[in-house]
Amino acid sequence: MIQIENICKSFSNGKENVIQALSDVSLTVNDGEMISVTGPSGSGKSTLLHIIAMLDTQDSGKYFYNGIDVSAMSESKKAQIRNREIGIVLQDYGLIGEMNALKNVALPLTIAGETGKAATQRAKETLCAVGLSDKLKQKANLLSGGQRQRVAIARAIVMNAKVILADEPTGAVDSKTTNDIMDLFSSINLKTGASIIIVTHDLAAAERCGRKVKIEDGTIS
Ligand SMILES: Nc1ncnc2c1ncn2[C@@H]1O[C@H](COP(=O)(O)OP(=O)(O)OP(=O)(O)O)[C@@H](O)[C@H]1O
Ligand SMILES: [Mg+2]
Known part of the structure; x- marks a missing residue:
């Protein structure tokens, strides 16, 4: 729970x-909830997501992750949670341009020490799930914006994270692909309770x- x-x-x-x-923001997200955050440009959406992802810290107020005060967590504990429990699609994707799509998606698995064939297979399947089966070996910086966005989505979901945070995950794709991506998020939410x-x-x-x-x-508001 967040x-x-x-x-x-x-x-x-x-x-x-x-x-x-952000001023005086309070928000509780229960396990298994799927919520949207909307608001004008500059309203603080990305800032809020970065704090929830433990990539940034608040000046005041509290953040409890599964009941634990995040400000009391060690950096290594936070890094472990970021790797294993939280998947984030950053607004600017945050891919490594020189790495191919498959390596980008496999990165969280590599960090978690999963480097065998099964890990590569999982990264492949996740890229197929976002419709990129034909781009596995393409360097990220040679992909289109919408393709990069989908690689970022694959990377965020490949670890079966308990918490998935997505910053404008459909901002660079057409309405058909938006619908496919939302289907994917909904099915993950239903299947894994993320x-x-x-x-x-x-x-x-x-x-x-929801x-x-x-x-x-x-x-x-
Ligand atoms: N690292 C930073 N340094 C200085 N100002 C920042 C930084 N990050 C965000 N801001 C400012 O904080 C405010 C909130 O930014 P934020 O990125 O959270 O907005 P947003 O709702 O995600 O907007 P958008 O819809 O355009 O992505 C903005 O005024 C922005 O300029
Ligand atoms: Mg933003």
Whole structure:
């Protein structure tokens, strides 16, 4: 379970320019829930996702992951959770351009020490599930935007994560592919009971989530 309580986060761009990205945000996501997060550009969606993914930390407020205060966790514990339990599709995909699609998707498995044939097979199957069976060996920086986005999705789901966070996972694909990707997230949610949080501008994608959360000016409405 993800429990965010009264979180604030600001960024400072130089001396007097402080941006309050999140102010007093509280959100609970139960195991097995699938929710959408929508809101205008700059409203704090990615910031919130990065904190939930333990890639960033709040200035104040609490984040409990399965009841444990994340601020009290060691860096190595957080890294282990990020690798094994949380899959994230970053807004800019965060792929390694020089690596092929298959190696990018296998990366979390490699980090977890799974390097055999079974791991490669799982990475392959996951890429097939996002419709990229013909691009396994293509370097990420030679893929189209929509293809890169799907590699990022495959990488986020390959570990059978308990928590899947996706930042605009359908921002670079057409409506048919959006629907396929949402089918995939829904079936993972049903089959594995993973909690899924999807940041999206796409109203059709948001409609497919069990609960819709709106964020505006760093505040959940
Ligand atoms: N690393 C950073 N340094 C400085 N300011 C930042 C940083 N990250 C985010 N911000 C600022 O915090 C605010 C919230 O940004 P965030 O990326 O969370 O918005 P968003 O809702 O994801 O927007 P979009 O829909 O455009 O992706 C913005 O005003 C942004 O400029
Ligand atoms: Mg964003």
